[in-house]
Amino acid sequence: DTLAKVKSSGSITMGIRESSYPLSYLDDKQQPIGYHIDICNRIVDAVKSKLNLKTLKVNHQAVTSQNRIPLVTNGTVDLECGSTTNNVARQNQVAFAPTTFVTNVRMAVKKASGITSLTQLGGKPVATTTGTTSVQLMRAHEKGKGIDFKEVYGKDHADSFLMLETDRAVAFVMDDNLLAGLIVTSKNPADYAIVGETLNIEPIAIMIRKEDPQFQGLVNTVIRDLAKSGEIDKLYAKWFMAPIPPKGANMNFPMSDKLKELLKNPSDAPAEQYNRK
Amino acid sequence: MIEINNVSKWYGQFQVLTDCSTQITKGDVVVVCGPSGSGKSTLIKCVNGLEAFQQGNIVVNGTSVGDPKTNLPKLRSRVGMVFQHFELFPHMSITENLVIGQTKVLGRSKEEAQERGLKLLDRVGLKSQADKFPGQLSGGQQQRVAIARALAMDPICMLFDEPTSALDPEMINEVLDVMVELANEGMTMMVVTHEMGFARKVADRVIFMDHGHIVEDATKEEFFGTPRSERAQQFLSKILSH
Amino acid sequence: MIEINNVSKWYGQFQVLTDCSTQITKGDVVVVCGPSGSGKSTLIKCVNGLEAFQQGNIVVNGTSVGDPKTNLPKLRSRVGMVFQHFELFPHMSITENLVIGQTKVLGRSKEEAQERGLKLLDRVGLKSQADKFPGQLSGGQQQRVAIARALAMDPICMLFDEPTSALDPEMINEVLDVMVELANEGMTMMVVTHEMGFARKVADRVIFMDHGHIVEDATKEEFFGTPRSERAQQFLSKILSH
Amino acid sequence: MNYHWNWGIFLEQVKAGEETYLDWLITGFGWTLAVALTAWVMALLCGGIIGTLRTAPQRGLAFFATCWVELFRNIPLLVQMFLWFFVVPELLPRELSLWIKQDMPAKEFVTAVLCLGLFTSARVAEQVRAGVQSLPNGQRMAGLAIGFTLPQTYRYVILPMAFRIIIPPLTSEFMNIFKNSSVAFAIGVLELTFQARQMQEDSEQGIETYLAVTVLYFICAFVANRGMAFIEKRSRVPGFIATSK
Amino acid sequence: MSFFAQFDLSVIGPSLPFIWTGLLFTVKLTVIAMTGGIILGTLLALARLSPITPLAMAATWYVNLMRSIPLLMVILWFFLIIPLLTGKPMGAENSAIITFTLFEAAYYSEIMRAGIQSVPRGQVWAGQAIGMTYAQTMGHIILPQAFRNMLPVLLTQTIILFQDTSLVYAIGAKDLLKAAEIAGKNYNRPVEMYVFVAFVYFVICFALSRLVKHLQSRIAIIR
Numbered sequence A: 001d002t003l004a005k006v007k008s009s010g011s012i013t014m015g016i017r018e019s020s021y022p023l024s025y026l027d028d029k030q031q032p033i034g035y036h037i038d039i040c041n042r043i044v045d046a047v048k049s050k051l052n053l054k055t056l057k058v059n060h061q062a063v064t065s066q067n068r069i070p071l072v073t074n075g076t077v078d079l080e081c082g083s084t085t086n087n088v089a090r091q092n093q094v095a096f097a098p099t100t101f102v103t104n105v106r107m108a109v110k111k112a113s114g115i116t117s118l119t120q121l122g123g124k125p126v127a128t129t130t131g132t133t134s135v136q137l138m139r140a141h142e143k144g145k146g147i148d149f150k151e152v153y154g155k156d157h158a159d160s161f162l163m164l165e166t167d168r169a170v171a172f173v174m175d176d177n178l179l180a181g182l183i184v185t186s187k188n189p190a191d192y193a194i195v196g197e198t199l200n201i202e203p204i205a206i207m208i209r210k211e212d213p214q215f216q217g218l219v220n221t222v223i224r225d226l227a228k229s230g231e232i233d234k235l236y237a238k239w240f241m242a243p244i245p246p247k248g249a250n251m252n253f254p255m256s257d258k259l260k261e262l263l264k265n266p267s268d269a270p271a272e273q274y275n276r277k
Numbered sequence B, C: 001m002i003e004i005n006n007v008s009k010w011y012g013q014f015q016v017l018t019d020c021s022t023q024i025t026k027g028d029v030v031v032v033c034g035p036s037g038s039g040k041s042t043l044i045k046c047v048n049g050l051e052a053f054q055q056g057n058i059v060v061n062g063t064s065v066g067d068p069k070t071n072l073p074k075l076r077s078r079v080g081m082v083f084q085h086f087e088l089f090p091h092m093s094i095t096e097n098l099v100i101g102q103t104k105v106l107g108r109s110k111e112e113a114q115e116r117g118l119k120l121l122d123r124v125g126l127k128s129q130a131d132k133f134p135g136q137l138s139g140g141q142q143q144r145v146a147i148a149r150a151l152a153m154d155p156i157c158m159l160f161d162e163p164t165s166a167l168d169p170e171m172i173n174e175v176l177d178v179m180v181e182l183a184n185e186g187m188t189m190m191v192v193t194h195e196m197g198f199a200r201k202v203a204d205r206v207i208f209m210d211h212g213h214i215v216e217d218a219t220k221e222e223f224f225g226t227p228r229s230e231r232a233q234q235f236l237s238k239i240l241s242h
Numbered sequence D: 001m002n003y004h005w006n007w008g009i010f011l012e013q014v015k016a017g018e019e020t021y022l023d024w025l026i027t028g029f030g031w032t033l034a035v036a037l038t039a040w041v042m043a044l045l046c047g048g049i050i051g052t053l054r055t056a057p058q059r060g061l062a063f064f065a066t067c068w069v070e071l072f073r074n075i076p077l078l079v080q081m082f083l084w085f086f087v088v089p090e091l092l093p094r095e096l097s098l099w100i101k102q103d104m105p106a107k108e109f110v111t112a113v114l115c116l117g118l119f120t121s122a123r124v125a126e127q128v129r130a131g132v133q134s135l136p137n138g139q140r141m142a143g144l145a146i147g148f149t150l151p152q153t154y155r156y157v158i159l160p161m162a163f164r165i166i167i168p169p170l171t172s173e174f175m176n177i178f179k180n181s182s183v184a185f186a187i188g189v190l191e192l193t194f195q196a197r198q199m200q201e202d203s204e205q206g207i208e209t210y211l212a213v214t215v216l217y218f219i220c221a222f223v224a225n226r227g228m229a230f231i232e233k234r235s236r237v238p239g240f241i242a243t244s245k
Numbered sequence E: 001m002s003f004f005a006q007f008d009l010s011v012i013g014p015s016l017p018f019i020w021t022g023l024l025f026t027v028k029l030t031v032i033a034m035t036g037g038i039i040l041g042t043l044l045a046l047a048r049l050s051p052i053t054p055l056a057m058a059a060t061w062y063v064n065l066m067r068s069i070p071l072l073m074v075i076l077w078f079f080l081i082i083p084l085l086t087g088k089p090m091g092a093e094n095s096a097i098i099t100f101t102l103f104e105a106a107y108y109s110e111i112m113r114a115g116i117q118s119v120p121r122g123q124v125w126a127g128q129a130i131g132m133t134y135a136q137t138m139g140h141i142i143l144p145q146a147f148r149n150m151l152p153v154l155l156t157q158t159i160i161l162f163q164d165t166s167l168v169y170a171i172g173a174k175d176l177l178k179a180a181e182i183a184g185k186n187y188n189r190p191v192e193m194y195v196f197v198a199f200v201y202f203v204i205c206f207a208l209s210r211l212v213k214h215l216q217s218r219i220a221i222i223r
């Protein structure tokens, strides 16, 4: 199991995302930083003291949405600190720490377009990122039923946003925190707005290997303590409500009520439980 | 028929031909010989404009080869040429090799071209090979086909560039025999070759080249009798001994 | 020196050599001739084991070539061979060409090998070319270097496979001259060639091959006097006319 | 290790839709074939012309062809794909640019084919050039000598042989184009790699997904290889021995 | 047009150190994979040409298999599956180096095979005729010529390799393209970064292809 492995090798491998702004990304010096990285560092500290290690080498392994799950299951990554949605299908393969962030799937549009709801998107191109399920969510939503979306795919969020920016798409459907990050760093942040119905509520969590109760227990404790002591609110404010590297932009993204509520009683319930109709 | 007047040619700095002049009248057979690299191939390629030259002029049957206004493809279609390495078109059957020039250049009908091609093939003794491909024939056979291909265009004169030097010794004669026959029929021919037996038999004149110059331009009798230049004497002795 | 006993060889289904036998005693010069594809090159390559044969045996200087236990490289190092296309090593200078076999195979020191190489280069008249590369020499010069390279290994006999047939007519003699000299010095030689002048001058025996058979194996006088087989007569007439 | 295998995944329904994962892969396979084959036709045409021009005696034409080749082969395909999709339309007049971005039918497909076709054309052109130059100069001379114009000489004499000679390297290029078409996912063509990413994201059965996709790509390359071998056999010139012994 | 009026090159400056390390990794990967690939490829080529049938068959299979699968898939397989089988995880960079070496070896082996076959048969005979063993003939006569004949093609393949290294994005190793992409994303300036990186690739590859031309005339064997 993970703790034994860490103990014997003297090192732990953190899976990081390189551009999941501001949860986990790289600064100019290529060091991973972000809200989840900070939380993971706490977990690493806890591992260190639990195992009574003087030194613990922390490796950073960049992961992508394609390889993060295999990398965790095959043992390359011990602790994935990215922006992974906790859902039932994934729980077949891996386990999750208690949810530390909640995102709502909504859409970004150019203000000038006047679009405010799904119902206005009929026949119009809508951008979404390959490998995400936003289009299915739109179709599944009650207001989206029967509307003919013309989906276009970017290979990553930056590309998808570029589609919106260059008028290839009139809307970009994605997690709202990511949208907010893309908008503040865009050339003309004032041109864009996040609008429309919430298509899905997604709990985002740190990912670990399945069937590893000891490590799971340790991770759970760390996060519960953070939540209880209110420290997690400070971390949240540091990354979402203040200027952050590399350009010093401020996301101005207040904590959602959902997350506040959740942090009172941390859990690793999958997305499906939030979106029951 | 062919007039070569003061032709000079350079490859970059290197002068391949220096002030070459000679004339070939209708029905003449002229053999060109000389050491390797002396410019024989270059000269013969200038005659039908396959190589450009920088000075002088060449007139073939009244048409100036160097003139930019000359329709070179048309001129070349009337001047047959046979190469050292046969240069049959390897992806076409023998018949197709003989037909393509006639149909695409002379505009003959396919049937007419085929008939003429087969007749010539018969003449060089290869009628039975009509449907084979060049790679399936021996060198000597290929060269005979190449001669037939040139003849199919009804040329007014023929140029040969060492037609036998890539052949096995046994096959040289089958090609030379065809050439001798052609000469005897009165074809105007300019032949680069080292086969002095052939020269002795049918040449009217022999031209000896060295370092891009025409060193000797004499009747056969004069040439084999008393070649004037030392270089030519030396060359002949080397070629003819053993 | 060389004994060839009932050698037969096949390429797949195709029989290239059929029951060939002959013997070459020390100091003999044997010329092998015959039409293209008759198996001359194959036979001569069997002698130093460059080609394997399926039946019969060949004994060179007491060593059986076909025997799997024979150290072929060692045997070959004592049998000089000269090829139609020279086969100098194009990426090495002339000196290196002469040295490499001596150092890598015979284990001579570099200085010794160089000295011996230069001596032989001088002998074939090419001392001044020692530092050039093969591609910078004419064909005749390359072939003379190839002979020197073979001699550098102090061979007990020499094999030549059409050493002059890839040469310009002018250059044939410079190579034949070296070979004549070698023959006169008493080197045992087996020479595939069509140069009948050479055969007349130095051969002790002439072997005529056709379709993989040794058709004729006679002294020079017999061969040029009254060749017995019709095929040989025909061949000679073709080669010698013109 | 503790990977949860599920080979039945292909027949399961996708999360939000009626179709199965297998349907996704089949759609993807179809688009991969469409992109690769269309781009191949384009690459052959452009590559044939550009490669020929590189051997032309006219300096200007040869220079143009050289620029073409250098431009398209010195930038990674992925980057080119992006440039064609996002940058090039912005260089056009606004109306045209908007039309391309919003109303042009199958715009991702067209862009992908254009990009992949041009990229491959540079490689094909190099091979055509090598093929033409590997023919003895005498062939050109012989063509001209019987009165062909230079274009006729190319058409009837040089190119037919050059193309036969370069079939082996063209085979590799043809196999490559299927593999390279995977880059089209970057601009949202719904081809195999795209569907694989979609499926692995949706099903979380990455290894099964990639294995299936690898097999499909392998089949493409294999069929391409056999197809070219067939053409090679059919177009083989009797008695002609290729340059290598 | 406003699109390019807003072309924001200022983001390139702060990203340069980042991109530089990416470039270094790309170069390192290219050099190692080229060296290893050529050595292994030469051995594979010799195996394919050897008279020992099973050896030749195995080499042929290896080469054909590698050439039939997209590099992207090979990269993923090595990275994901091998640790799954061996139980030992492998870092992204080591995995990339091993994968590229093994993959490129298949391509280099085809080139070396063509190179060996381009040396006239007579050269083998000539080497053997002066008493060299098979190994000596290969080492002193055939391979040096094959290598020089094929040098331009080997280098052209290396240029392709250099471009293909961009595919390591799939396993999270940071090469030139990936570094530029990350920088582009963190600043949300993908277009500027792609144009910049296209320029960098072009300059490097073009310079290399000029070098190939130059070498071709310098090192070619005079025949």
Ligand SMILES: Nc1ncnc2c1ncn2[C@@H]1O[C@H](COP(=O)(O)OP(=O)(O)OP(=O)(O)O)[C@@H](O)[C@H]1O
Pocket: B011, B014, B016, B034, B035, B036, B037, B038, B039, B040, B041, B042, B043
């Ligand atoms: N394309 C070229 N560029 C530069 N030099 C050339 C070119 N073609 C031929 N030469 C040189 O021009 C000279 C004459 O060549 P040419 O082929 O006319 O000689 P030749 O008399 O036909 O010789 P051979 O008997 O070997 O055929 C030679 O020194 C040759 O090296």
Ligand SMILES: Nc1ncnc2c1ncn2[C@@H]1O[C@H](COP(=O)(O)OP(=O)(O)OP(=O)(O)O)[C@@H](O)[C@H]1O
Pocket: C011, C014, C016, C034, C035, C036, C037, C038, C039, C040, C041, C042, C043
């Ligand atoms: N590797 C091979 N595989 C199959 N057949 C071969 C091979 N090498 C030679 N042959 C055939 O064997 C026969 C004899 O060849 P060989 O080279 O010994 O003839 P040769 O008498 O030397 O002819 P030439 O005068 O043309 O050199 C020819 O018919 C040839 O086609």
Ligand SMILES: [Mg+2]
Pocket: B040, B041, B042, B161, B162
């Ligand atoms: Mg010539």
Ligand SMILES: [Mg+2]
Pocket: C040, C041, C042, C161, C162
């Ligand atoms: Mg022979």
